[in-house]
Amino acid sequence: MKLYTDCIPCIISQTVKLSADLGLKPDDQKKLLREVLLLSSEVSYDRSPPHIAKEVYRLIHKILKNPDPYRKVKEKYNQLALKFYPSLKEEVKNSRDRFKKAVKLSIAGNVIDFGSNRKFSLEKTIKDALRKRLSVDHTGSLKRSLIEASKVLYLGDNAGETVFDRILIEEFPEKQIYYGVRGSPVINDATLKDALACGLDSVAHLISNGSDAPGTILEDCSFEFKSVFDQSDLVIAKGQGNYETLNEVGGKKIFFLFMVKCPVIAADAGCPVGGYVVMENKSG
Amino acid sequence: MKLYTDCIPCIISQTVKLSADLGLKPDDQKKLLREVLLLSSEVSYDRSPPHIAKEVYRLIHKILKNPDPYRKVKEKYNQLALKFYPSLKEEVKNSRDRFKKAVKLSIAGNVIDFGSNRKFSLEKTIKDALRKRLSVDHTGSLKRSLIEASKVLYLGDNAGETVFDRILIEEFPEKQIYYGVRGSPVINDATLKDALACGLDSVAHLISNGSDAPGTILEDCSFEFKSVFDQSDLVIAKGQGNYETLNEVGGKKIFFLFMVKCPVIAADAGCPVGGYVVMENKSG
Missing domain, CATH: 3.40.50.10880 (Uncharacterised protein PF01937, DUF89, domain 3)
Structure with missing residues (x-):
């Protein structure tokens, strides 16, 4: 299933919520948010939502310095x-x-x-x-x-x-x-x-x-x-x-x-x- | 009031909804979405939500070629x-x-x-x-x-x-x-x-x-x-x-x-x- 444009605000919203839940510091939350926004502005919309979610979680793990926060x-x-x-x-x-x-x-x-x-x-x-x-x-x-x-x-x-x-x-x-x-x-x-x-x-x-x-x-x-x-x-x-x-x-x-x-x-x-x-x- | 990180997914979500409501073609909806995402990744988070909303609506007017869609x-x-x-x-x-x-x-x-x-x-x-x-x-x-x-x-x-x-x-x-x-x-x-x-x-x-x-x-x-x-x-x-x-x-x-x-x-x-x-x- 290709990404719908409605998926993008949902991914951004998940990023904001998860980064707070996972205890990221405010500056890191903003850094992550900016990176996810940039990624979302560039990524192909002809692929499925998990394609972009995969990249988002890689960013989360990188910024958290934790490959398995859950x-x-x-x-x-x-x-x-x-x-x-x-x-x-x-x-x-x-x-x-x-x-x-x-x-x-x-x-x-x-x-x-x-x-x-x-x-x-x-x-x-x-x-x-x-x-x-x-x-x-x-x-x-x-x-x-x-x-x-x-x-x-x-x-x-x-x-x-x-x-x-x-x-x-x-x-x-x-x-x-x-x-x-x-x-x-x-x-x-x-x-x-x-x-x-x-x-x-x-x-x-x-x-x-x-x-x-x-x-x-x-x-x-x-x-x-x-x-x-x-x-x-x-x-x-x-x-x-x-x-x-x-x-x-x-x-x-x-x-x-x-x-x-x-x-x-x-x-x-x-x-x-x-x-x-x-x-x-x-x-x- | 400074922007909260929660404001960003809301602005992105509004963009998606409004661009559909305003009858933008699917390709233009995606173009606008990408531009708003890029803008949101770069804008200062030390300013108020209307600062970024102003820029978003300028983009909407530009892509719609209509300075007053409402x-x-x-x-x-x-x-x-x-x-x-x-x-x-x-x-x-x-x-x-x-x-x-x-x-x-x-x-x-x-x-x-x-x-x-x-x-x-x-x-x-x-x-x-x-x-x-x-x-x-x-x-x-x-x-x-x-x-x-x-x-x-x-x-x-x-x-x-x-x-x-x-x-x-x-x-x-x-x-x-x-x-x-x-x-x-x-x-x-x-x-x-x-x-x-x-x-x-x-x-x-x-x-x-x-x-x-x-x-x-x-x-x-x-x-x-x-x-x-x-x-x-x-x-x-x-x-x-x-x-x-x-x-x-x-x-x-x-x-x-x-x-x-x-x-x-x-x-x-x-x-x-x-x-x-x-x-x-x-x-x-």
Whole structure:
């Protein structure tokens, strides 16, 4: 998905909020803001939002002199999500439609996002998810595709959300699953460390994508990751960042599972902000 | 008031929205956005928001090839406000505290602002104003200052709002009143044309400030305007833009009358967004 002009003020706004949240000194906040403004004035608008977000977070890390400012936040949400694991399993177990319940819960986990929304209640989101209707519902097609597939690449999004992904992955134990994560820290996105902390290695082959973009920019990804992507029968991509970077990729069956977090994506996906989406790509 | 870093994403966001509202072609929208981003990356953050807004609107006018894109909007609101004039006069006449009622109504008129909020109902705002409490209420001091003053400079803000200012000005007919307006069009701010259209010349000496900033940047203003400013016993300044540019000016008794339209001003003035403010300057 190409950047919309509306994405730019949102990126600038995120920069201002995050730089305050991360404790940057006022002078450094202004320095970062100026650099992000300059970058935004020069960058190509023909690429996806994660292309520019990647550059913004590189600047943040440089000015903070910290390559992983969300480390503690990620650890906190890994632990918090793990505490929910038994009750989530119970919810799925007691459900008439286990698969759909697991899908909804995996989308609920997508709320743990410090890029677009920093205020959320994980508990309330889980509760709401249990009776939530999907705004876009290609779950039937996803289920059929899963039955047919043997090799599945599941692309994670945020740390902690990985636990919710695990709940869904555990619903198809007979498949060969690869769980893809970011190659380097960006916002609170899951890296190998987070996937391991949440026990994803017990249900999937973990693979880093080799990139520090908050999405999956294939040309940035490692050769190994691209091979797995190419060889997969099916890709399940979590979160807006993966949607924004992969929704125009052709020749591959991809399902996007995410919570709609902004008006731009709402308009693009044709559903309301806050909506839950299970969407099959058109070009697959 | 110096620019806060939070003002920058707001200015960028306004640029995106206004350029769409004003019918700029997509390529021109992007061109304008890039220019505003570059400008925002270079501009001094030690000046007030109207300093940068002035430059932004110059860019908008240049790219639109139209020095007054809000002309029709301004004419519409001049006419609409004039329709309310008789009922507003009636409200004031039937009030136990005429002065306070007139003050509140003049602040209600401040809602006609296409810079910060483009969606509003003038009728509903007037209705609400009649029973609204002032968030900051220096009306008593304003009234006393008016009694003592002989020469008063009243600084208008938006077109149409001028009618509401007239209602207030008509409450002190014995004073020598100057009504100041912007020197050139910027957003929907009132110029001489709008003040004349609303009959302000029947209650005050009209004076252009000679500047195209959406506020009163004294060093930008004409010699004539500055003389009137200097010689006034009292300045009544309407709107956030005048507050942002004059709230640190010393040696002059200034009262700021405005509706709070953003979190930055809310924090600065210590009251909620949507609040009505009558504030005496500290340095007067």
